[in-house]
Amino acid sequence: MNPYNAIKNAIIIGEYEPGTRLTEEALAESLQVSRTPIRDAIKQLESDGLIIPYKRRGYIVKEFSIKDIRQIYNLRALLESHGASEAALNRTDEELERMREKNTAYEQAITKLERSDIETIKNIQQANQDFHEEIFKAAKNEHLRAHIAKLVVVPIIFRSFYWYNERQLLRSLEVHKTILKAIENQEPERAKIAMQEHIYQGRDDVLIQLNKPQIHLWKGEAIND
Amino acid sequence: MNPYNAIKNAIIIGEYEPGTRLTEEALAESLQVSRTPIRDAIKQLESDGLIIPYKRRGYIVKEFSIKDIRQIYNLRALLESHGASEAALNRTDEELERMREKNTAYEQAITKLERSDIETIKNIQQANQDFHEEIFKAAKNEHLRAHIAKLVVVPIIFRSFYWYNERQLLRSLEVHKTILKAIENQEPERAKIAMQEHIYQGRDDVLIQLNKPQIHLWKGEAIND
DNA sequence: CTCGAACTTATTGTATACAATAGGATATTT
DNA sequence: AAATATCCTATTGTATACAATAAGTTCGAG
Numbered sequence: 001m002n003p004y005n006a007i008k009n010a011i012i013i014g015e016y017e018p019g020t021r022l023t024e025e026a027l028a029e030s031l032q033v034s035r036t037p038i039r040d041a042i043k044q045l046e047s048d049g050l051i052i053p054y055k056r057r058g059y060i061v062k063e064f065s066i067k068d069i070r071q072i073y074n075l076r077a078l079l080e081s082h083g084a085s086e087a088a089l090n091r092t093d094e095e096l097e098r099m100r101e102k103n104t105a106y107e108q109a110i111t112k113l114e115r116s117d118i119e120t121i122k123n124i125q126q127a128n129q130d131f132h133e134e135i136f137k138a139a140k141n142e143h144l145r146a147h148i149a150k151l152v153v154v155p156i157i158f159r160s161f162y163w164y165n166e167r168q169l170l171r172s173l174e175v176h177k178t179i180l181k182a183i184e185n186q187e188p189e190r191a192k193i194a195m196q197e198h199i200y201q202g203r204d205d206v207l208i209q210l211n212k213p214q215i216h217l218w219k220g221e222a223i224n225d
Numbered sequence: 226m227n228p229y230n231a232i233k234n235a236i237i238i239g240e241y242e243p244g245t246r247l248t249e250e251a252l253a254e255s256l257q258v259s260r261t262p263i264r265d266a267i268k269q270l271e272s273d274g275l276i277i278p279y280k281r282r283g284y285i286v287k288e289f290s291i292k293d294i295r296q297i298y299n300l301r302a303l304l305e306s307h308g309a310s311e312a313a314l315n316r317t318d319e320e321l322e323r324m325r326e327k328n329t330a331y332e333q334a335i336t337k338l339e340r341s342d343i344e345t346i347k348n349i350q351q352a353n354q355d356f357h358e359e360i361f362k363a364a365k366n367e368h369l370r371a372h373i374a375k376l377v378v379v380p381i382i383f384r385s386f387y388w389y390n391e392r393q394l395l396r397s398l399e400v401h402k403t404i405l406k407a408i409e410n411q412e413p414e415r416a417k418i419a420m421q422e423h424i425y426q427g428r429d430d431v432l433i434q435l436n437k438p439q440i441h442l443w444k445g446e447a448i449n450d
Numbered sequence: 451c452t453c454g455a456a457c458t459t460a461t462t463g464t465a466t467a468c469a470a471t472a473g474g475a476t477a478t479t480t
Numbered sequence: 481a482a483a484t485a486t487c488c489t490a491t492t493g494t495a496t497a498c499a500a501t502a503a504g505t506t507c508g509a510g
Contacts, residue, residue: 047272
């Protein structure tokens with residue numbers, strides 16, 4: 001794993017908690033490489049908005065406020081719904097078929113939920129992302145894709161799926177099917193609205209959890225700490 | 226000027242034309258620094274989407290197709306109209322006053338239109354950007370601002386204002402006033418629609434020019450940064 | 451005891467040498 | 481002449497030493 005992914009991963013799993021100070025030297029030591037590749041990684045992470053400069057002496061891991069979360073989800077809603085709309089207009093039959101496959105995989109991922117361990121949650125998260133990405137591919141808009149890519153990291157950090165109960169997962173599956181139907185029928189407005197609603201639901205579920213004062217995110221692989 | 230801005234500028238003014246191959250060594254030589262700071266700059270420019278990797282051997286300056294232009298303007302429309310809507314909701318009286326000032330400056334910039342004078346065009350471009358930025362400030366959404374910032378470079382490269390005639394400039398001033406009015410009255414939907422229309426007009430003006438086969442972009446001093 | 455000047459140190463910025471490697475050129479085989 | 485293996489070279493990847501500098505710390509003057 002290259003330094004960029006290694007550091008990003010450490011941030012996502014919570015090994016580097018928000019507010020942690022990162023210096024080139026410490027990162028180089030920890031990843032057993034020189035400062036040069038660390039610098040490259042840092043430049044990218046800064047552009048991703050995952051770390052921010054700290055008094056011209058290194059960086060700190062960005063802390064996301066409730067306001068940040070809301071704004072990021074709202075932007076996702078805006079951009080992804082636009083993507084769904086363009087996908088409905090531009091899709092080919094092959095792309096539609098691939099979306100169906102991804103959503104079937106998603107359905108399978110959420111139905112073996114009984115064993116709610118971390119692997120299962122990762123699978124659900126990945127299957128969901130795969131489905132969404134299939135939609136952007138059909139939209140054939142590389143600029144849109146790049147902007148959305150920058151927005152999805154934060155929801156991953158906050159592990160929306162970790163908090164989902166069975167009802168919420170089934171509901172999200174139903175919305176996926178609605179989106180799929182709209183894209184199949186080439187109804188851009190309907191696809192757009194369904195996607196918008198889908199993201200808003202995810203946003204609200206996360207915000208509800210964050211407003212419960214006693215929650216704490218798991219670190220690394222430990223689920224029942 | 227640091228390497229990042231120097232290279233970006235060279236791309237904007239057309240010194241490095243689309244398709245030009247850029248190597249670290251050549252850039253280092255040309256800017257009289259070592260490869261290290263060049264690498265930093267390149268990483269940022271790649272994330273900006275202004276250069277793209279070329280066969281794992283350096284980069285080439287991105288060529289924007291008509292499709293790219295359309296997609297980028299459409300994204301701007303989406304995001305900036307969202308910004309205008311949030312500005313209408315969240316603005317303070319002081320922010321409104323500042324928007325008015327920026328638009329007055331814009332009005333002055335376009336009325337002393339001795340035309341085909343590069344300085345005048347730069348002034349118009351800058352005054353317009355200042356007005357738009359004042360709106361995002363009032364929206365108080367840092368994530369939105371960051372995404373829009375990445376989208377405005379391409380329209381600058383294509384120098385929309387260079388092609389504007391007096392009628393088009395006056396029309397854009399009128400739309401600015403409509404946006405302002407909507408934000409003043411705290412009418413988010415109206416602000417949104419007006420901004421959307423404003424960007425679409427800019428898009429169509431540029432696309433019309435690009436469809437005329439004989440156009441050529443001037444090479445000259447950059448706008449600003 | 452407060453405030454600013456001077457010193458110290460942690461940390462990034464920059465240059466440069468060398469290593470790794472992909473892509474093109476050249477040679478070899480059929 | 482086409483396909484394939486081999487070598488060569490341009491170019492990036494990485495390590496490391498040193499320079500620059502900002503932040504914190506000490507010290508001295510009022």
